[in-house]
Amino acid sequence: MNARATTELPGRLIAVEGLDGSGKSTQLHLLQRWFELRGLKVFATEWNSSVIVKSATSKGKKRQLLTATTFSLIHCTDFADRYERQILPLLKAGYLVLCDRYIYTAFARDAVRGCSHSWLRNLYGFARRPDLTFFFNTPLTIALDRILSGRPQLKYHEAGMDLGLAHDPYESFRLFQERIYREYLAMQDEFGFVTIDGANTIEEQQALVRKLVGEAFDLPSYRWKIGT
């Protein structure tokens, strides 16, 4: 990691990771609501949402122009844009920044596509590590069922069709998610994920998340300083 990414900043970075259908976005939303209702400075950001890079990303996906390397690079570009223009300035301004997926999503997904682990870790070396990373460890069958039970229209890359694992998009999605899940499990210790059992109820999971966040940070110090 670059030296610049380790200096102490007043804000705090919390990331949630997990498979599609793991329930992580729901949990992050509830955490955001909790912060807002307590009058804390909070900002939530999602993977893959930068405006500048969007047209290139969607063009690449639509025309299936992307290889493992360009897929990885264009998502990293997108992330860098959000990181430099939103995440970092907000951390400097003392915000609690909530990230729905962070660099570990790229580590898992791009590794499954064939990029090397060390190249990926260097690529994202400019990004600081979260102060707290929750990994929602939801059993694969439950996560898959949540996504696939509605028979959704899966996008080409979302289903991992570019990997050529299966002709059927649903089958391809299953195999793709299984490989991503294995990558996540292998990263748990390396990056100190706090693992939340996604088989528990929404309320149980949220209570644990709030408890851990409350223990990790001095939350009252993130209140708005200006009068309301």
Next chain:
Amino acid sequence: MKFYGEGLPGIDPVEFAGKLIVIEGADGSGRSSQIDLLRDFLESRGHATVNVGLRRSTLVSEELNDAKKGNVLSQTTRSLFYATDFADQLENRIIPALRAGYVVLADRYIYSLMARDIVRGADRGWVRSLYGIALVPALVMYLQVSPAQLVERNFRKNVILDYWEAGMDLGLSRDIFDSFIRYQRLIQKEFLLMQKEYGFTVINGNRSIRSIANEIRARVEGLLEL
């Protein structure tokens, strides 16, 4: 051929039949004229050529051109955008052409990109690993032209100095002439540092087009054993 670093997943460059030749240098160094002359020369001798350069990928060239007009990208984002453009051309143009036995003429390659990133404060190790996906060219020729000459040639061509080639985003000076000279010196220093690591051939670009072309030809002839 081989890669500088870890390369591209699933690609083994050992059996590539073509040759990759790179000409590097600042705007106004005579790069493009030399590429054109070299292409004519190679084609006259029966070699098939393909030209590549920066900001020409199908994937992101439009977006990069838009971003160039306004200073809207932050540093790391711009570096990565250019790296994406490079990777797209590498995989979709350079490698297929090399496989098919073409001589690929690159009007700039990763070295310009790396030098620009490094003078803007990017971590050297980061940049080196990022471009570990690049193929090692058979020949890299760097056209070195003094900053004073570069200014003259840029003025003769465009009447104004380009914002980016003057490194105005670095805030070296508010005066564009002053900034241009200082920025080009920084870039040259970086190129000379890279020369050792990456083994460039430095060509004195302060000479006539003809005599530079003769030197380039001689080096390429040696490489292709014509």
